[in-house]
Amino acid sequence: MHVLALDLGPESDTFFNQSGVVRLGDLTLLSTCGSSIDGLVEQKSQGQFILPYPAGINRFKIEAITYTFFDSSFYIPARQHRMQLRCSLCSGVIFSFNPDVLVPVAAAIAGPVFDSSSFMAVLEQPQILGRRSDERRQHLHELLMQTLGLIDNAMQTLGDVNQMMRLDDLIKRLMVMLLVPDLFQIEEPPNPCLPPSNGFPHKGLVDWVMANLDQPISLTDLEQRSCYGRRSLQYTFKQQFGCGPMQWLRQQRLEKAMRLLQESGGQLGLSQVAQSCGYLSQSSFSRDFLKRFGQRPSKVRRLSQVL
Numbered sequence: 001m002h003v004l005a006l007d008l009g010p011e012s013d014t015f016f017n018q019s020g021v022v023r024l025g026d027l028t029l030l031s032t033c034g035s036s037i038d039g040l041v042e043q044k045s046q047g048q049f050i051l052p053y054p055a056g057i058n059r060f061k062i063e064a065i066t067y068t069f070f071d072s073s074f075y076i077p078a079r080q081h082r083m084q085l086r087c088s089l090c091s092g093v094i095f096s097f098n099p100d101v102l103v104p105v106a107a108a109i110a111g112p113v114f115d116s117s118s119f120m121a122v123l124e125q126p127q128i129l130g131r132r133s134d135e136r137r138q139h140l141h142e143l144l145m146q147t148l149g150l151i152d153n154a155m156q157t158l159g160d161v162n163q164m165m166r167l168d169d170l171i172k173r174l175m176v177m178l179l180v181p182d183l184f185q186i187e188e189p190p191n192p193c194l195p196p197s198n199g200f201p202h203k204g205l206v207d208w209v210m211a212n213l214d215q216p217i218s219l220t221d222l223e224q225r226s227c228y229g230r231r232s233l234q235y236t237f238k239q240q241f242g243c244g245p246m247q248w249l250r251q252q253r254l255e256k257a258m259r260l261l262q263e264s265g266g267q268l269g270l271s272q273v274a275q276s277c278g279y280l281s282q283s284s285f286s287r288d289f290l291k292r293f294g295q296r297p298s299k300v301r302r303l304s305q306v307l
Contacts, residue, residue, distance in 0.1 A: 017090065022151060024161060025168030026101050029151070033091040041083050047123070048076040049095040049175050051144065056089030062126055073129045073141065075179060093148060095171065099123045102179075105172045108220045109183050111229020122179050129178045136181040144174045154280050164278030169218035183230075200240045202226055202233075209249060213256050214276060219246050253277040254292045257285075261300040270297055 017034030028046075036056070052058055054071035061067075061084040067074060076083075078099050102123065107114040131138045147170055154161045161167060177183050200206075205226050209217060219230075222245045226233050237245045257277050260268055274285035274297075289297045 022155065022161070024151070024171070026097060027168050027171060028096040030094040030096070032094065035090060036088045037090050038086045041085060043076060043079060043081050043083060045078055045080070045098075046096045047078040047099040049097070050074040050076070050092060051095070052092035056087055056091065059086045060126075061085070067126060067128055069128050071131055073178065075127045075129065077124050077126060095175070102172055102176050104224065105169070105220050106176045106180065106183070108223035109173065109176060109230045111223070111232060112227070113229070119180065127179065134181060137178055140174050140178050140181075144171065147171060147174070150280060157281070162275055162278065162280055163216045164275065165280060166216050166218035169220050173220065200236070202236060210252065213253055217249060250278070250288070251292065254289060257289065257297065258293060258300065261297055262304050265304055270301065273297065
């Protein structure tokens with residue numbers, strides 16, 4: 001957005017604002033906390049997804065229509081226009097992005113029944129995404145806030161976000177499902193892209209994952225490569241491995257971590273191994289490693305130094 005005119009809100013004597021920007025893949029996140037504002041802004045070529053902190057009333061006037069929200073998120077399409085905005089407390093997180101990046105994510109979630117024209121129509125309209133009116137959206141908002149907590153923790157402790165976590169993909173998936181909650185209930189027909197098989201249909205996908213464990217891999221990547229939608233992929237993996245595809249991926253990375261610790265002779269630090277498995281913190285890595293193998297990675301590392 002480009003600010004054309006800005007006044008202090010009627011309840012403010014002085015203006016203050018604290019903000020920070022994080023670039024995450026093809027998303028830009030702006031966290032802001034400050035005074036009430038009343039101003040005119042010009043929307044540029046990027047869409048905006050606004051997640052306000054539920055502590056004030058926000059009003060956006062777009063093309064003679066006023067959108068008022070309190071504890072809801074708000075989607076603004078990527079069209080060039082001017083908006084009058086008034087916020088009693090300018091605090092929240094603003095996600096900026098090219099809306100086109102959401103299309104392949106939505107297609108991967110929906111699978112073969114994806115209707116691109118219907119989804120593009122959704123992206124063309126401003127939308128208030130109420131939390132209280134829809135339990136699904138309430139849950140999605142909670143997940144989005146938890147994801148922002150992970151990002152904040154990573155920035156505080158590491159100064160950066162580990163790309164192995166693919167939090168950018170998680171945020172895009174949450175935005176897609178906030179915009180179209182019915183993707184949760186979509187029924188997927190048998191997939192015509194794959195030949196009928198009495199066995200596990202994703203051997204090629206599994207082989208690809210095992211060859212790329214050191215690369216960032218998202219759930220959307222797995223769905224796109226599988227030619228299955230979200231629900232079908234979850235079902236087939238649970239049938240074969242007893243868990244979902246991302247849980248299975250994490251297990252394979254923990255297995256890789258065990259091999260690294262055993263074969264490195266103690267040369268690799270635990271933080272290096274944790275990051276190679278996509279963990280933001282060494283403590284969470286140690287916890288999951290202990291749960292998986294019944295011993296802590298520090299013990300495995302010490303034993304490898306002795307042998």
